[in-house]
Amino acid sequence: MAHVAWQQAAPKRTLLAAALVASCVSLPTAAETYTAISGNFAVEGRFFSEDAPYVGQSSDNVTSLSFAPELYIEWGDGVHSLTLSPFLRVDSVDAARTHNDLRELLYLYAGNSVEFRAGVGEVFWGVTEFQNPVDVINQSDTVEDLFGNAKLGQPMLAMTFLPEWGVVDVMVLPGFRERSYPGVAGRLRAGLPVDVNAATYESDDEDAHVDYALRWSQTLGDFDVGVHAFSGTNRNPTLLPVSDGGAPTALAPFYAQMEQVGVDVQATLGAWLWKAEWVNREQQDERFGLAQAGVEYSFYGLADGLFDLGVLVELGWDERGVDATDNLLQNDLGAGLRFAFNDEASSEMLLGVIEDQDTGGRSAQLEASRRLGDSWRVSLDARWIDASDATDPLSALDGDDHVQLTLERFF
């Protein structure tokens, strides 16, 4: 089970992070430090419209609690800082979704022309909305978010250089995080559960493989541009059926090595945002391209200033076509409406639809939220999936339409 694997791995990873941090930090004296504690508690209910489609799955509605505190310590007039952000979730149905993670245990040295980071951290690269092909540093915490918006902490040593001509990040990534998957009882999974203990690797170093990344980014007038190269373990595994000789009983992640270069660019032209991400990847003797590109236009002050409306359209593309079983958006058109209400509760609503141009599979998603008072936020999320073509990985989730209600308390 995923949570068992994590608990076994945790001491090793924490020690590594602690060693990385300890190796380069002169500890501060109490007098000159600034300390801040923040974070949130959340309670969540998830309600499915249909009974569970697969053997072993629970049809129960899901209640779940999460806790995400953050401790921040700064010293040396802001030049040195340490951030600690653990994450914990307890789930009423799925033991694999009951999990914890060290999202961040990161030392940062911030000089005028150079920055240095060591520990466990989280990095985002990219500009598009529906997926981010260039965002390859952190593993997805898919039991938190199916589309990769939640991430597991990544051990890293990173130098950032800040010359006139841009920002240069050089990253060494010692140690790999395996992706989280729903357990046997959990919903939003394939027909066969993923056995994370059966994970295999292309590299003999397995999860100890050291990865490298390099990125240059710069703002050039209306354009924000990033170019990167990455060499190491692909965070996104191929799922292979495993069996005891008979019919397959589970899926096992296979983590391949990959080398890739990529570009992300956004042009901000008045109310238009033009966005594109492109990657050229070599993996297991195959070289192929991936891309996500689109446009967003914003209307401001509609209905006499009641709300702003962003309209976005994006296309996902994968050169491998329908053979790209590890990519849900291999030829998928996405469209979205983003409503931002100009009220004091910062109410907002996002409506998105995605259609697979190869299989006809469709999904729709609604995310709405508003603040309650000063410290609470309530969110309503709904997902509807209609995919019947068995070659579409999305078809596995055809029976998992659901509504989710979340109440968060921030501190």
Place this chain on the structure above:
Amino acid sequence: MNFALKSAAAVITATLLASTSAVFAETPEEKGMAIAQQTKIVDEGWGDSVAEMKMILRNADGQESVRDIRIRSLEVDGDGDKSLSIFDKPRDVKGTAFLSFSHTVGNDDQWLYLPALKRVKRISSRNKSGPFMGSEFAYEDLSSFEVEKFTYQYLRDEPCGDETCFVVEQYPADKNSGYKRRIVWIDQSEYRMHKTEFYNRRDALLKTLEARNYEQYSGRHWRPTEMHMINHQTGKSTVLQWSNYAFQTGLSDSDFSQNSLKRAR
């Protein structure tokens, strides 16, 4: 008084006399422009500043909600100022940070840092007239004042408190502004804004802003301690309370970058 100081004083006096007489010789448009330029000139050389801003929103029923924001600003020679704002309250947006490069001509450059996603997003600066965080201040009300952003017409002199104010009409150059015009009261002793009336695109009085309790920093730079904005059409109001102002704190361009935005606390 030694000779050098005396002659410096004489030059300043002569310059002031010259500019005053020039003002009188001008058309109302030129005089309005000259007053706007003078408000920039008297404040020039502030370099950089940090301050804390508490925003108190009141609806027509008197219910309040509060936003706490820390603002770092940098003066830029020959262009608009740079600013970095860090949100502390409401708690659900704590850690969100906003970077803005204002420009005298053309669109401002703006980036938003979303801490939950560790993501910096370049955003459109087209949204001039929208309310800032649900308040009665529009984005354009909070952006730095640049002479080139308006055309002007001097209206009259008028008493304002213990002072005498220039009353000047300002017409936004940007067609995305929510205003047809603003009328501004600027005192003649220190060129401080005392009051602004905002007229919407239909030329109806929309809002009135009053700046109160000016304090002087570095012996030179005046900043209000409170700003009161009243929306006449909705009955809602917003008060800005400024505290812990400091100037020349040593901030530089590198403190106003996407990287500093990600690190902002």
